[in-house]
Amino acid sequence: MSTEALLAIIGGALFLLGLVTVLTRRPKKLDRAQYQSKWNDLQALCKHQETWPLAVINADKLLDDALKRLHFKGKTMGERLVSAQRTLTDNDGAWFGHKLRNKLVHEENVKISERDVKDALIGIRQALRDLGALK
DSSP states (O other): OOHHHHHHHHHHHHHHHHHHHHHHHSOOOOOHHHHHHHHHHHHHGGGSGGGHHHHHHHHHHHHHHHHHHTTOOOSSHHHHHHHHTTTOTTHHHHHHHHHHHHHHHHSSSOOOOHHHHHHHHHHHHHHHHHTTSOO
């Protein structure tokens, strides 16, 4: 077998391997109806002050789910947010929501204001819109 034929076979194999990798790693489209339904459910939690923390926690989970489904790299939500930062129009808002969630989960007796809850949910909602999960 000639060197040129061998190089052509190797080149073709590498091309096919690259093509398969690109096609399988391509981000999926998210099911907007499913995300909208979950968003509506967590908005209902905003009606009562005692369920505000749960609304923020659920919103953060929803955003993390979207980041995972779109194959943003990272072992943690924070790492995935860093990977997505160029995609997000309000990166600071998404981070505010995630940091508030961390505070609620890891600290005791956290008091949160209505303004903090609204800001967190606005930031997370915008991130979900940027990712195509919400309209």
